[in-house]
Amino acid sequence: MAVPLLDLKAQHATIRDEVVRQLMKVVDDQAFILGEPVQKLECEVAGLSKTKYAVGCANGTDAILIAMRALDIGRGDEVVTTPFTFFATAGTIHNVGATPVFVDIDPKTYNIRPDLAAAAVTSKTKAVIPVDLFGQMAALEEIRRLLPSMPIIEDAAQSIGARRKIGGEWRMAGEVATIGTFSFFPSKNLGGYGDGGMIVTQDEAIFKRLMRLRTHGSVQTYFHEEVGYNSRLDALQAAVLLAKLPHLAAWSQARRDNAAFYTQAFADIADIVPPYIDPANESIYNQYTIRVPQRDALKDHLKAKGIGHSVYYPLPLHLQPCFAHLGYKEGACPEAEKAAKEVVSLPVFPELTAAQRDDVVAAVRSFFGK
Numbered sequence: 629m630a631v632p633l634l635d636l637k638a639q640h641a642t643i644r645d646e647v648v649r650q651l652m653k654v655v656d657d658q659a660f661i662l663g664e665p666v667q668k669l670e671c672e673v674a675g676l677s678k679t680k681y682a683v684g685c686a687n688g689t690d691a692i693l694i695a696m697r698a699l700d701i702g703r704g705d706e707v708v709t710t711p712f713t714f715f716a717t718a719g720t721i722h723n724v725g726a727t728p729v730f731v732d733i734d735p736k737t738y739n740i741r742p743d744l745a746a747a748a749v750t751s752k753t754k755a756v757i758p759v760d761l762f763g764q765m766a767a768l769e770e771i772r773r774l775l776p777s778m779p780i781i782e783d784a785a786q787s788i789g790a791r792r793k794i795g796g797e798w799r800m801a802g803e804v805a806t807i808g809t810f811s812f813f814p815s816k817n818l819g820g821y822g823d824g825g826m827i828v829t830q831d832e833a834i835f836k837r838l839m840r841l842r843t844h845g846s847v848q849t850y851f852h853e854e855v856g857y858n859s860r861l862d863a864l865q866a867a868v869l870l871a872k873l874p875h876l877a878a879w880s881q882a883r884r885d886n887a888a889f890y891t892q893a894f895a896d897i898a899d900i901v902p903p904y905i906d907p908a909n910e911s912i913y914n915q916y917t918i919r920v921p922q923r924d925a926l927k928d929h930l931k932a933k934g935i936g937h938s939v940y941y942p943l944p945l946h947l948q949p950c951f952a953h954l955g956y957k958e959g960a961c962p963e964a965e966k967a968a969k970e971v972v973s974l975p976v977f978p979e980l981t982a983a984q985r986d987d988v989v990a991a992v993r994s995f996f997g998k
C-alpha cells in the first residue's frame with residue numbers, strides 16, 4: 629500500500645467540525661485582520677512556550693526577519709548559524725543586509741555545534757541563530773554559556789511544543805532564547821491552512837518593537853517611527869490554529885510513538901542510523917530522519933514501493949549557488965555535507981495507521997534484504 633510522507637486530509641477529517649466552526653465565526657464577523665482570534669492565539673502560544681509575549685506574523689520566514697530587525701541587525705553585521713536547515717534561516721540574514729556565517733553541526737542531533745558557533749564570533753557578530761531541527765531543541769544553554777551576552781534567535785519553526793531539560797528544569801522551545809520564532813506552514817506540527825508565523829520573547833522592549841515592525845513600523849496609525857513590514861497573521865489562519873492547538877500535545881505524542889516503533893523495527897539493521905534524541909530533549913519529531921550510506925538507492929527503492937519520503941536537506945546552505953560570493957568551499961562544514969548525502973525522512977505523521985507503519989517498515993527492511 630502506498631503511504632504518503634504526510635497526510636493532511638487524514639488530520640483534517642478528525643477536526644473538521646471545530647475548524648469550520650471557528651472559521652465561520654471570523655467569516656460572520658467579517659473581521660479579517662488581526663483582532664480577537666489572533667490575540668487569543670498569541671496568548672495560547674505564549675502560554676505553551678512559557679514566554680511573556682507572542683506576536684503573530686505572516687510566516688516563519690518573516691518571524692526570523694522581523695526578529696533580526698528588532699535587534700537592529702543589518703548591513704555590515706554577521707549572524708552565526710547552521711548550514712543544515714531550511715533556506716529561510718540564512719535567506720533572512722541576507723535579506724536584512726547582514727552576512728550569514730555558517731558553522732558545522734553535531735553529526736548526531738544535526739543541530740549547530742555551540743563550540744563552533746562561539747569560535748566563529750567576531751566584532752561584527754550580532755546574533756546566533758540555532759535551529760531546533762526535525763523537532764528537537766538545540767543546545768541553547770551551551771551557546772548561552774559560551775556567549776553570555778550574545779542575542780540568540782531560536783528558529784523553532786519545526787519544534788513548537790518541544791522541550792529540553794536545562795539545569796534540571798523543562799524549558800520550552802522559544803522560552804530561553806532572546807527571541808523564538810515559529811512557523812505555521814501546513815507541514816509543521818501545528819500547521820495552518822496557508823501561511824502563518826509567530827515570534828515569542830520574554831523582553832517587553834523587544835515585544836513592542838516586534839509589534840511595531842509587523843505593522844509598517846507604526847504604533848499610531850499613519851505615523852511611522854521606522855520602516856517595517858506588512859506581516860500580519862491572518863485571522864482565518866488564527867481561527868484554524870485555535871481549533872488545532874488543543875490537539876498538538878497528543879499529535880506530538882503520536883509522532884513519538886511512531887518514531888519509537890520505527891527505531892525498534894530497524895534495530896537489527898546496522899546500516900540504519902535512527903534519529904538520535906539528546907537525553908536532555910523531548911522531540912516533537914517534525915521529521916523522522918534516518919541516515920544510511922546507500923541513501924540514494926534506498927530512495928529509489930522507497931519510490932518504487934510507493935513509500936513517501938524526502939531529503940531534508942540535500943545541499944547545505946554554505947554551498948548554495950546564491951551564497952557562492954561568501955567563499956565557502958566543499959569541506960568547510962564536513963558533517964553537514966555528509967548528512968546531506970545520507971539522510972532521508974520517513975512518514976511519521978500522527979494519523980499514520982498501524983498498517984501504514986508496517987508497510988513503511990517492510991519496505992525499508994526489504995531494501996536491506998530482511
Ligand SMILES: *Cc1c(COP(=O)(O)O)cnc(C)c1O
Pocket residue numbers: 687688689690713714716717759783785786811812813823824825
Ligand atoms: C519552515 C521553516 C521556516 C520558514 O517557515 P515559513 O512559514 O515557511 O516561512 C524557517 N526555518 C525552518 C527551520 C523551517 O523549517
